[in-house]
Amino acid sequence: MSDGTELTGAQAAEQIEAGELSAPELFAAYRQRAAGDELNAFLWVADQAPAVPAGAPLGGVPLAVKDLFCAEGVPSQAGSRILEGYRPPYTATAVQRLAAAGAPMLGKTNMDEFAMGSSNESSGFGPALNPWDRSRVPGGSSGGSAAAVAAGLAPWAIGTDTGGSVRQPASLCGVVGLRPTYGAVSRYGMIAFASSLDQAGPLTRDVTDAALLLSHMAGADPCDSTCTGLPEEVVLPRAERLDGLTVGVPPQLTGEGIEPGVREVFEATLKRIEALGGSLEEIELPHSEQAIAAYYVIAPAEASANLARFDGVRYGRRAGDVQDLLSLYEETREQGFGDEVKRRIMIGTYALSSGYYDAYYGSAQRVRTKIAEDFRAAYEKVDLIVTPTSPTVAFPLGEKTGDPLAMYLLDFCTVPMPLAGIPAISIPGGLSEGLPVGIQLAGPAFSENMILDAAYALEQAIGFDGSAARV
């Protein structure tokens, strides 16, 4: 007998509303799956189903939440030992909005420490595993959320995307991941990595679920001055064709560095776009080649300040047996932070230092402006831009941990969009050697409805089967 866990979030919500499925039973089924998690996807699982507001549109379909989001009274550790056991006194706006809409929190998912990583291997609690092949990484930083959704441990999840942290793990795990326009979803209660880039987004089994979660997450928030919400309501996607749509293909993000298996799936997707009535056009994003360099200055610079508060004075880990204030700071941070976090704090501190600021942070900001201008120019010619999400499929655990730069370079397809503040989605495009390959569609700011519609049409045509990853 079905327990409802084979359904998408939208389907489950529909059946609950129709009285064909019990929300508490669904929650219990998922709770059992999450508690028995062998992928290390969850860092914490709820004991019982929280009360769901009567008539809430999402009906009580449980939600996996990246550990970066604060939730009142619940461990919220950002994947870091420095916040081990930290239980905040308040709940993030996005989590609160989704709970109010009827998606109560099922558990907190594993992630790269403070969202710094593309493989989940920088998590202070050990990496989550890729459900398609447990010897491989799930991607990062929202790797736990992607793995949980792909494995069917949760119907849907939310994560955060700074340089690709929703889209890339979605790609590596064969699920849908949407990064909304910067400012669409409140950042209040998201433990900050790089404030000008961080944006929350859904990780789901299909495009409809992504649209559904987005519609309930987005919205202006008086607690976040940079959050304006979306100018129009999110409409559930219905498009079956791409007639009249021009899709741009930038050589800078689709050429060199893409591994052959990924290229194959990408090229098949381009043919599908044409078959659905869309037209392809090559467009230039000339400054994208500097995007990685700019990103790895700006994000660490902001992080170096955002992570200064973890000083052992008031919460989280505090080093014992120290003689003075300076040693308290040094010991706490030495013991609490992992190598990748320390590396980025050092890079960011250096980039902001007197005498270096203009050469590093200043230059990076100028590149950022150029990248945004590139996209603006491109969107005068095309409606959407298509690229692979990741140049590779999921790689084996440990393969790249010794070479941080090689790991950074893997982000080159996903980093330009956050720098420009624009939305992008990753959907499964097919398999390469039995591992999922993600296709990324990016549009201009606030074009979420168009992106979702196009992704939906493509999704129907592709007919990706993710059942091999289900537990």
Place this chain on the structure above:
Amino acid sequence: MSDPPPTAYEPVIGLEIHVQLATKTKMFCSCALSFGEEPNTRTCPVCLGLPGTLPVVNAEAVHYALMVGMALGCELAPRSVFHRKNYFYPDLPKGYQVSQYDVPICGPGRLGDIRVHRAHLEEDAAKLVHAGESGRIHSAEASVVDFNRGGTPLVEIVTEPDVRSAAQASEWLRLLRVTLRQLGVSDVNMEEGSLRCDANVSIRPQGSSELGVKTELKNMNSFRFLERGVDAEIARQTMIVRDGGQVTQETLHFDPRTGAISSLRSKEEAHDYRYFPEPDLVAIAPTREMLDRARAALPELPADRAARLESDHGLHADAARLLAFRPELGDFLEAAIATNGSYPVGVGNWVTGELLSRLGDRDPDQTALEPGALARLVAMVEEGEVAGSAAKEVLGVLVEEGGDPAAIVQDRGLAKAGGDELGTIVDQAMADNADAVQKIRGGNHKAIGAIVGAVMKATKGTADGGEVQRLVRERIEPR
């Protein structure tokens, strides 16, 4: 050969003033401001800097900052931004202070004779309480943090190095304080820390136009300490330079108990604050409505009022300043002048002289004196109906008991002695003091005091001293 005369040195001083704004809530969250509540009771996740929290700018603080900028004649930035100022300290829960850096809300301006460089908005740090005898961190056994103050809105005002003496620094700070008080944007209490002043001090040879190496003297919490601290630092620097040494750039602490100056940190130990634009906030871009609202909220400012009292009423500059700097006195003066419109200079002299000395710390409206009664008393003096000394007695009665000056004069028989009656009294006094008359004739004009004194005694002070002198001279040296 003699030594060349010692070089004279000119102090060059700039001030940095932190003003706590008296808004209802903190700079970036909705916590109420604290006035001595139990420690850590006025806090929330935002002002505690908990992970995931974000600042939101207090609109009232922006309004107050615009008012301050307008009062200081500053250029107001069409778009100003917040920056993060990064450093580790337990009173700074985020590890950075949200402040303004290269584009402050208020640009160049001027107050009185000192140019204002800029004024910007920022958040106050929390309060560290050091357990131990000295109350300072160096010898403390433990320190605790009270976050009630953390996040209180501050305006930091920075002057150009236009100040040339400790006395001028303190004088200007008084003008700033009364201006801010008049604006109603702050409690401006130095002892309680709602007005805090640091001074950047350097010296240079008289006549030089170059700036010397400066030191920063922190947190002098009264006008007296500011004067003493700056004077001590000028003396210290002068001694170093006279001995052939060089002043080193450093941050200094002035101990008001001992008068000693000690180093807090040297230039090498100075922080690299790694300022960068605060990504959690958007720029402040004052709208026409915001500017209009701030302008409409501006009261008449002390400097303007002093100028007006001088030009409209002909008051002396000193009296006008005093009346403008103590707005309650200015208000009383203007109320008095308004009752009969006459003798504004006389009323001004009486308010700043006799009345002020009787008031002490009281406001005029805490006494029985009505503005109209003072105006009538001054008119009686000016019109010769009552002598100055008698009028002082009347004022004393008015302040303590109130009433009408004319009635008091009548009841107490204080009307001015004059006419034939006064002449007779003068004749008698001259006859009684023949030796004094003799001395005056011999050229000792001071001797007239004895005769005037005798007349005053005989008239119980109701005679006009000037009139008495005239009558005496007339009798001794007939024209």
